[in-house]
Each structure stands twice: as C-alpha cells, then as structure tokens.
C-alpha cells in the first residue's frame with residue numbers, strides 16, 4: 001500500500017468528520033465527549049443515528065481500522081487480535097464485579113481501587129489491572145494513578161442501580177428493570193466466550209465439523225452436555241443464566257433503531273385487511289410496532305406454548321383491543337410442522353433462520369411455501385453478512401447492493417460491520433445456526449420455491465430485510 005492509500009484513508013476520515021460537523025453546526029449541537037456518560041435521550045444522539053450520520057460514522061470507523069491495520073507492525077496486530085479475549089472477560093468482570101456502578105457513583109473525580117475493593121470484596125491490584133486494560137480501550141478513564149472514573153463507553157454497561165444494591169445481586173437480578181445492554185455484553189463474554197474458546201476444536205474435528213444439529217454445537221463441547229442451549233437453560237441450576245439470556249435479548253434490541261422494521265418493506269402498501277403471520281414471533285413485539293403504524297393489517301403471532309402465554313400478557317397490556325377484536329391472533333405452532341394459516345399476505349421471519357442450519361431452514365421455508373398463495377410474500381429479517389469483495393449476486397436484485405464505498409475501503413466496511421460476522425459466529429457457537437450472505441440466502445430460498453425479489457438494507461441497523469415471492 002503506497003502512502004497515497006494511507007492519505008486516501010485519512011481523507012475519508014476528514015471528509016466524514018466534515019459531514020458530521022456540518023450537520024451538528026446546523027443544529028447548534030456539539031459532538032458528545034468520550035469523557036461524558038452516554039445519554040440516548042439527547043437531541044445530539046438522535047442526530048447521530050440519522051442515515052447520513054450513520055454513513056459518515058461507518059466510514060470513519062472502517063477507514064480508521066484499515067489505516068491501523070496498514071500502518072501497524074503485522075506481528076503486533078495479530079497478537080492484539082489473538083489476545084483480544086482478555087478485553088472480553090474484562091468487560092464481564094467490570095459488569096459482574098459492579099465496577100461500573102461503583103465507579104459511576106464516585107463522579108468525575110473518580111475512585112481509588114482500594115475503595116472499590118472495599119465495596120465489592122475483590123483484590124484492589126487486580127481491579128486496577130482490569131480497569132487499566134479497559135481504559136486503554138477507552139472504557140473508563142484513569143484520572144490519576146489507580147483512580148478511575150466513568151466515561152461514555154463504561155456508562156453503556158451501567159444498570160443505573162445503586163452500587164450497594166448490585167454488589168449483592170445475582171448475575172441476572174442485577175439487570176432486571178434496566179436497559180440490559182450489560183446483560184447482553186455479559187452473556188456474550190460468558191457463555192459466548194467459553195464456546196468461542198473451543199470453536200477451533202469443533203471446527204477441526206470431522207465428527208463435529210459437518211454437524212448442523214442444535215445439540216452438536218461448540219456449546220455442547222464447551223459445557224460438556226448433550227442438551228441444546230435452551231434445554232440447558234431450562235435446568236433449575238441454570239435459571240439465572242436463562243433470566244440473563246432473556247434480558248440480554250431485550251438489550252440486544254438497542255443495537256438497531258426502534259422502528260427499523262417500518263423502514264424498508266412497505267407494510268402500508270399491503271391490501272387492507274391483509275394478514276401478516278409472525279412465524280416464531282416471540283411475544284409479538286415486532287408485530288406490535290407494525291400494528292401500531294398500519295391500522296388496517298391483521299396479525300397471527302405463532303410460537304411455542306410458553307411464549308404464546310407470555311404473548312397473551314404482552315398484548316393485554318400493550319394493545320388489548322387487538323385481541324378483543326380478533327385483529328391479532330395468538331397461535332401455538334411448531335414451524336417444523338405444516339403451516340396452518342393458508343393465504344397469508346406475509347410470512348414474517350425475524351431472527352429465526354439464523355438460529356438454524358441449512359437442513360432445518362429448508363424445512364421451515366418448505367412448509368411456508370406449501371401454505372403460500374401466488375400473492376404471498378416472505379419477509380426474512382436477519383443480519384446479512386456482507387462479502388468482503390464485489391459480488392455479482394447483489395447486482396440483479398433491487399436494493400441488494402450496498403452503498404458504494406470510497407477506495408481503498410473494504411466493500412464490507414470492515415470494522416464498521418464487525419457485528420454481522422460476530423453474530424454469525426455466535427449463532428454457530430450456540431445453535432449450529434448462521435447469519436448468511438445474500439448469495440447463500442438466495443440459493444436456499446430458491447431450493448425451497450422462493451425467489452428473492454427485493455433486499456432492504458436499513459440505515460443504522462444490523463438487520464437487513466429479504467423479500468421473497470413464491471416461484
């Protein structure tokens with residue numbers, strides 16, 4: 001890479017900062033400081049997630065990471081990557097050790113590690129080492145030797161509860177009634193990291209390498225169990241992990257704008273009285289967003305017995321009239337069995353296919369095809385894993401191509417899209433599932449009688465929408 005390429009990356013960063021500065025100046029806002037807590041309710045934060053701002057931010061992240069990879073000694077970069085698991089466990093130590101709350105309560109002047117240790121009964125030297133590694137990654141600040149204060153990144157892990165309260169709470173209790181982003185991070189750096197540590201063995205062993213079974217996963221190997229992750233969670237002794245998982249899934253929603261399901265597929269263009277079947281819909285929180293925005297659509301929310309009983313409570317609280325009028329129906333249904341709703345306008349599958357390997361996905365898609373009419377649409381909402389190179393498959397499908405990126409950035413936007421690849425690995429680790437590339441989704445759909453006719457990439461969201469029609 002010539003120096004001109006380094007300059008091109010630097011220019012991308014400068015140009016993108018100009019875009020951000022121009023918008024904030026117009027709005028009489030200033031860019032939030034890394035030293036201050038994150039407050040999602042401020043107007044500047046809502047400006048920073050606008051599509052143009054999201055794009056500028058992504059370009060800065062991608063260019064800065066590529067510049068770093070280009071200029072750093074390769075051995076240092078590789079060792080940094082190989083040792084990055086220490087960052088993962090330190091994040092969880094900060095959460096489970098209540099460091100986040102103890103440090104936050106001390107205010108901007110910070111707190112000495114001896115005083116932290118007196119509150120959470122851990123070794124002060126080790127606290128300092130954990131916090132210093134995090135500080136070096138811009139999580140917390142060391143304001144004077146061994147004295148630490150909160151910042152923008154550490155505040156995102158904050159339960160907001162008094163430190164004295166969380167110190168004595170279990171790994172799940174501490175997240176109840178909170179935004180639960182910390183629950184999500186803790187779960188990923190606990191179950192997730194333990195599975196990740198053993199994935200090379202799972203991959204290299206021919207006995208497990210080819211498995212697509214939900215009980216032949218890295219999780220099974222790491223936890224020495226034949227139970228699937230969800231059956232393991234159901235064991236009495238794992239109740240706290242199950243509760244934390246539920247909270248983590250709630251927290252994970254913060255990764256995308258709240259109403260992103262309304263950007264992309266045009267729900268309001270469906271004929272009046274159309275039925276949307278939310279397959280594996282959980283309690284129906286996604287359908288609720290659509291139901292509120294488009295009053296003339298009907299919904300059937302399908303899931304397991306237990307989840308449907310929770311869905312009943314959910315809808316009674318959020319939109320009781322929809323249950324009373326029959327506009328929303330709740331249905332116990334196993335999506336590996338024939339689909340009972342015939343002639344639906346839309347089958348909606350959000351965060352479903354990524355839980356399963358290809359043979360299982362085919363069962364789900366085949367059963368939906370059997371119940372579809374020529375007018376039925378299938379809307380699959382999942383992270384679409386970007387290729388790291390130009391790909392012909394994206395050229396023939398409206399909306400499929402990602403926005404072109406300036407040279408010499410990776411078309412996948414590198415670090416700015418890292419979550420898509422990490423989520424894919426998480427699906428492998430837990431379920432033998434996967435987040436798929438568009439080409440993979442297109443061929444799987446075709447094998448099951450569905451043609452991909454449109455793709456929506458929603459700005460600021462890690463999820464894409466793949467719209468299919470029956471062939």
Ligand SMILES: C[S@@+](CC[C@H](N)C(=O)[O-])C[C@H]1O[C@@H](n2cnc3c(N)ncnc32)[C@H](O)[C@@H]1O
Pocket residue numbers: 279280281282283285286302303304307333334335336349350351352
């Ligand atoms: C990751 S959640 C997604 C929930 C919902 N679609 C959403 O995006 O909020 C996966 C859902 O699939 C449901 N599920 C798993 N296996 C199922 C099956 N065989 N039949 C129906 N639902 C199932 C789970 O109960 C869970 O609600």
